[in-house]
Amino acid sequence: MRDKIYAVVGGTMIGIAGPLLKLSMPEKLSTMQSWISTVFNPFFVLGLFFNVTGAIIIMIALTVPDCRASIIAPFSGGFSYVVTAVGGYYLVHEPLPFGKIVSMGFIISGIFLLGRFG
Numbered sequence: 346m347r348d349k350i351y352a353v354v355g356g357t358m359i360g361i362a363g364p365l366l367k368l369s370m371p372e373k374l375s376t377m378q379s380w381i382s383t384v385f386n387p388f389f390v391l392g393l394f395f396n397v398t399g400a401i402i403i404m405i406a407l408t409v410p411d412c413r414a415s416i417i418a419p420f421s422g423g424f425s426y427v428v429t430a431v432g433g434y435y436l437v438h439e440p441l442p443f444g445k446i447v448s449m450g451f452i453i454s455g456i457f458l459l460g461r462f463g
Contacts, residue, residue: 348413349420349460351406356421358399360428364436365392399425416463423456 369389371379383389403421407414427449433439 348406348409348411348417351402351409352417352420353424355399355402355406356424357428358395358402359421360399360425361432362392362396362399363425363429364432365389365395367433367437368392413463416459419459420456423452427452 365388369383369386369392371383374380374383399421403417406412406417406421430439430441430445430449434441
């Protein structure tokens with residue numbers, strides 16, 4: 346059970362990182378000044394922190410005794426996708442069409458079934 350909790354937390358952190366990194370990006374990274382301003386942007390730093398921390402948490406999940414990578418990878422990846430899509434909608438105003446919402450429902454259902462019977 347502990348490994349699944351780590352996978353959910355790690356996947357969620359990685360999912361949060363995507364919209365934060367998107368917020369930090371200028372329209373073009375064509376000059377040294379745009380690169381420097383991006384690297385020191387608080388959203389970039391926070392997004393990088395969430396991404397790295399989430400990956401470390403997933404690695405910790407893989408060290409739990411009796412952990413199965415075939416469970417951890419879908420848990421973390423599924424949660425990462427759902428959190429990225431919802432975060433993208435709220436933070437960077439990306440569209441969230443009905444088809445994507447239905448797809449997220451299938452992903453969450455699959456994660457639930459995998460956690461219950463996997």
